[in-house]
Amino acid sequence: MKYISTRGTIKPIDFCDAVMMGLATDGGLILPESIPDCKDRLAEFSCLSYQELCFEIMKLYISDIPDDELKALVDKSYATFDHPDIAPLLKTSSCYILEMFHGPTLAFKDLALQFLGNLFEHILQGSDKQLNILAATSGDTGSAAIHGVRGKDKIKIFVLHPYKKVSPLQEKQMTTVLDDNVFNIAINGTFDDAQRIIKETFADIDFKTKHHLGAVNSVNWARVLAQIVYYFYASLAVCKEENADAVNITVPTGNFGNIFAGYLACQMGAPINKLVLATNENDILSRFMQSGTYALADVQPSLSPSMDIQVASNFERYLYYQCNQDSEKLLALMNEFKETGSITPSGDIDSIFAAGAANAADTKAIIKTVYEDDGYILDPHTAVGVHVAQQHQTEVPMICMATADPAKFPDAVNSAIGIEARHPILDALKDLPSRCETLDAENQIIQSYLTSNL
Numbered sequence: 001m002k003y004i005s006t007r008g009t010i011k012p013i014d015f016c017d018a019v020m021m022g023l024a025t026d027g028g029l030i031l032p033e034s035i036p037d038c039k040d041r042l043a044e045f046s047c048l049s050y051q052e053l054c055f056e057i058m059k060l061y062i063s064d065i066p067d068d069e070l071k072a073l074v075d076k077s078y079a080t081f082d083h084p085d086i087a088p089l090l091k092t093s094s095c096y097i098l099e100m101f102h103g104p105t106l107a108f109k110d111l112a113l114q115f116l117g118n119l120f121e122h123i124l125q126g127s128d129k130q131l132n133i134l135a136a137t138s139g140d141t142g143s144a145a146i147h148g149v150r151g152k153d154k155i156k157i158f159v160l161h162p163y164k165k166v167s168p169l170q171e172k173q174m175t176t177v178l179d180d181n182v183f184n185i186a187i188n189g190t191f192d193d194a195q196r197i198i199k200e201t202f203a204d205i206d207f208k209t210k211h212h213l214g215a216v217n218s219v220n221w222a223r224v225l226a227q228i229v230y231y232f233y234a235s236l237a238v239c240k241e242e243n244a245d246a247v248n249i250t251v252p253t254g255n256f257g258n259i260f261a262g263y264l265a266c267q268m269g270a271p272i273n274k275l276v277l278a279t280n281e282n283d284i285l286s287r288f289m290q291s292g293t294y295a296l297a298d299v300q301p302s303l304s305p306s307m308d309i310q311v312a313s314n315f316e317r318y319l320y321y322q323c324n325q326d327s328e329k330l331l332a333l334m335n336e337f338k339e340t341g342s343i344t345p346s347g348d349i350d351s352i353f354a355a356g357a358a359n360a361a362d363t364k365a366i367i368k369t370v371y372e373d374d375g376y377i378l379d380p381h382t383a384v385g386v387h388v389a390q391q392h393q394t395e396v397p398m399i400c401m402a403t404a405d406p407a408k409f410p411d412a413v414n415s416a417i418g419i420e421a422r423h424p425i426l427d428a429l430k431d432l433p434s435r436c437e438t439l440d441a442e443n444q445i446i447q448s449y450l451t452s453n454l
């Protein structure tokens with residue numbers, strides 16, 4: 001399999017090069033040249049363990065890693081999970097729940113970032129290269145990325161978070177990792193400042209090349225690939241259980257990364273009838289799915305902060321397909337969006353999608369209802385999904401993706417049901433020593449910190 005850019009001006013590259021490139025050098029997003037069809041392999045797939053299925057699906061997209069090495073990478077990546085099913089399914093009175101938070105940082109990003117960390121290590125092995133990962137985080141991405149690469153040879157990671165503006169637990173999950181290759185930087189500023197510094201540092205091509213900077217945000221193709229797996233895993237398991245032909249899946253959405261993997265799984269032949277996109281008050285994506293217009297609004301703080309996003313970086317990948325893979329048409333749309341903050345692409349939105357949004361009151365109400373009906377505690381991101389799922393109930397079985405352990409967001413849970421959600425991993429953080437540098441939000445200051453620690 002070769003990889004191309006949505007903007008159409010890089011020559012086709014192999015998987016490992018695509019992973020190292022992150023964002024395409026022409027400013028586009030990387031995609032496979034074609035999407036493999038697995039419709040006639042579903043019976044075989046439905047009998048595999050999570051790791052076996054992962055290997056079979058990844059193999060279709062990776063031609064430059066030998067089978068035995070890919071298998072070892074997959075096994076190593078999911079050995080850090082605390083449940084034998086990796087992403088276990090359970091049933092409540094209204095839907096199935098796919099628990100995706102059994103990795104080391106208790107959020108679904110571990111499913112992709114444990115793999116990406118091992119993949120980087122594999123690619124760098126035996127080369128004289130080294131990689132310096134640079135990331136900005138408002139919470140979950142930073143800790144999952146740090147836990148994906150901690151202690152690894154030839155890799156350093158620098159994570160910027162806004163000083164005192166991530167939750168205390170999320171801060172602890174990052175700053176208590178004391179491995180020599182991990183650098184936490186709290187900046188005196190906002191998440192947007194952190195993101196701007198990273199963007200401008202990457203845009204300085206000389207600096208980027210000289211210092212071998214790499215990215216781990218959800219534009220990296222390997223993250224999307226790892227996420228395709230659980231759409232097959234969950235849809236096949238529930239079809240078997242319910243004796244059904246297809247399922248609906250609700251996905252709490254921020255950057256359009258998770259649900260874009262679901263879109264690809266559908267194209268590959270996973271038995272999925274509808275993908276229900278769920279947002280919080282930051283509803284640019286649900287408005288797009290309902291109206292066809294993608295229009296910017298201000299970011300509002302919500303109970304589900306990992307979805308407080310307006311410009312969804314992975315959306316360009318979907319638009320590319322909606323433009324029938326016409327890079328010129330896509331580029332015109334992206335430019336129009338940059339200038340006006342609003343676009344209405346021609347062509348129908350894929351009928352696979354449905355959408356809805358939940359506000360703070362909806363989120364708290366559904367946490368309460370599910371707790372009363374089933375004794376099960378939803379995290380606020382998952383709750384957004386379950387609320388929206390209820391508006392899309394049909395006779396088709398519904399799976400809701402549970403993206404975080406409720407103990408990661410104890411305040412939201414507490415405000416809904418008056419119970420303090422806890423997890424032993426998080427309880428243990430309290431007493432651990434931490435390390436973090438606090439710096440001013442200026443490119444110059446951050447870049448000189450980087451160069452003196454590379």
Ligand SMILES: *Cc1c(COP(=O)(O)O)cnc(C)c1O
Binds near residue numbers: 108140141256257
């Ligand atoms: C990142 C995150 C999301 C959003 O995922 P996207 O891929 O950005 O759509 C949802 N829930 C939690 C808990 C997250 O950490």
